[in-house]
Amino acid sequence: MEILTTVLSVTVISVSLAIIIIIAEYFFNNYGECEIDINNGDKILKVEGGSSLLSTLAAQKIFIPSACGGKATCGLCKAQVIEGAGPLLPTEEPYLSAEDRNNNYRLSCQVKVKNNIRIIIPEEFFNIKEYITTIEKIEQLTHDIKGLRLNLPEGETIKFKAGQYMQLYTKPYGKIKESVYRAYSIANAPSDNTAIELIIRQVPDGICTTYVHTQLSENDNVKINGPYGDFYLRGNCDEIIMIAGGSGMAPIKSIILDVLEKGIDIKMNFFFGAVTKRDLYNLDYFENLAANHANFRFIPALSKPAPEDNWKGEVGLITDVVARNIDDGSKMEGYLCGSPGMIKACINVLNTKGITEDKIYYDKF
Numbered sequence: 195m196e197i198l199t200t201v202l203s204v205t206v207i208s209v210s211l212a213i214i215i216i217i218a219e220y221f222f223n224n225y226g227e228c229e230i231d232i233n234n235g236d237k238i239l240k241v242e243g244g245s246s247l248l249s250t251l252a253a254q255k256i257f258i259p260s261a262c263g264g265k266a267t268c269g270l271c272k273a274q275v276i277e278g279a280g281p282l283l284p285t286e287e288p289y290l291s292a293e294d295r296n297n298n299y300r301l302s303c304q305v306k307v308k309n310n311i312r313i314i315i316p317e318e319f320f321n322i323k324e325y326i327t328t329i330e331k332i333e334q335l336t337h338d339i340k341g342l343r344l345n346l347p348e349g350e351t352i353k354f355k356a357g358q359y360m361q362l363y364t365k366p367y368g369k370i371k372e373s374v375y376r377a378y379s380i381a382n383a384p385s386d387n388t389a390i391e392l393i394i395r396q397v398p399d400g401i402c403t404t405y406v407h408t409q410l411s412e413n414d415n416v417k418i419n420g421p422y423g424d425f426y427l428r429g430n431c432d433e434i435i436m437i438a439g440g441s442g443m444a445p446i447k448s449i450i451l452d453v454l455e456k457g458i459d460i461k462m463n464f465f466f467g468a469v470t471k472r473d474l475y476n477l478d479y480f481e482n483l484a485a486n487h488a489n490f491r492f493i494p495a496l497s498k499p500a501p502e503d504n505w506k507g508e509v510g511l512i513t514d515v516v517a518r519n520i521d522d523g524s525k526m527e528g529y530l531c532g533s534p535g536m537i538k539a540c541i542n543v544l545n546t547k548g549i550t551e552d553k554i555y556y557d558k559f
């Protein structure tokens with residue numbers, strides 16, 4: 195009897211608490227209609243309060259760059275919030291410099307729309323569009339990298355700069371009950387403007403990469419939006435050095451194709467680093483390009499070739515290979531794409547070759 199009374203009391207208390215929380219949520223999180231003023235009255239949106247600024251704008255088809263899907267881990271979704279943002283959150287602090295803070299920059303994924311807000315965003319964000327694409331082709335490039343070609347809807351085209359990226363949306367699958375989105379660099383040339391090619395490496399237990407690698411098939415529909423990013427060719431020089439690892443080949447491939455197609459008079463050196471031969475892909479493709487274009491040099495390198503690889507090319511860490519193959523970089527620009535560790539090490543080696551930081555551009559994956 196005593197046990198029954200205790201169980202009953204606990205149940206009553208739990209249910210009462212749950213009801214109180216639901217009622218509180220309704221009253222305190224119900225912010226009603228709010229107004230978002232964009233660029234001093236250029237656009238005024240009437241929205242339902244309660245969600246992040248990033249997702250509220252996305253629901254209105256205004257897309258702010260983001261690579262982590264609103265988790266405050268990429269720091270890309272900065273926007274100037276002139277009024278109505280509330281206090282700065284600890285989650286934003288690592289991504290905002292003193293200058294950012296003085297200029298009212300905030301991470302739009304962390305700012306909740308609770309009242310009227312005034313924001314300033316670059317005009318180019320209005321050109322970012324959403325596309326429901328159809329997968330034309332999925333190719334297994336290595337044991338953990340897939341290449342995808344996504345066709346835009348019939349009659350639609352996209353304008354992007356070689357080196358930029360798109361955001362790809364997942365659908366709920368398995369234990370993943372929500373849709374997320376992640377950034378993926380465009381691998382095709384801008385002239386190929388009715389499709390988007392992506393190169394995606396499987397991250398163990400990664401939500402989006404597992405979705406791409408295990409759930410998607412040819413002819414499936416995939417939602418993407420973009421283009422985003424400022425990783426593109428500046429070309430204020432006669433020669434560039436490009437270094438990539440893994441799926442970091444994607445934006446570099448787009449830049450190379452663009453330069454060759456447009457006949458831009460720039461010498462290109464492309465260093466591609468992998469561990470063993472099973473991590474290499476598109477070798478024939480780039481060797482063929484190099485054989486047919488005097489201004490393009492391709493240097494693949496393996497850091498730990500297996501005996502059965504029978505590898506005759508460069509061996510060593512990509513930084514050592516770059517150091518051996520570049521003498522004077524003082525008149526070059528550097529373009530890097532890969533893991534944060536690789537980027538850091540490559541910046542150091544480029545500095546020793548005379549390429550200053552202001553001439554080095556990168557996307558960290």
Ligand SMILES: Cc1cc2nc3c(=O)[nH]c(=O)nc-3n(C[C@H](O)[C@H](O)[C@H](O)COP(=O)(O)OP(=O)(O)OC[C@H]3O[C@@H](n4cnc5c(N)ncnc54)[C@H](O)[C@@H]3O)c2cc1C
Pocket residue numbers: 261268359376377378379380393394395396397398399400401402403404423441442444445557558559
């Ligand atoms: C501008 C930009 C362009 C990008 N372009 C590409 C591209 O062309 N191709 C590509 O494959 N990726 C690219 N990325 C990375 C991509 O956006 C995702 O971060 C990555 O695919 C992992 O997503 P996920 O949802 O599978 O993993 P999540 O579910 O986000 O992460 C799961 C776990 O894995 C860890 N993790 C996340 N990413 C990595 C990683 N790269 N290596 C090791 N551990 C990781 C996380 O810390 C977490 O613990 C790009 C990123 C940026 C910022």
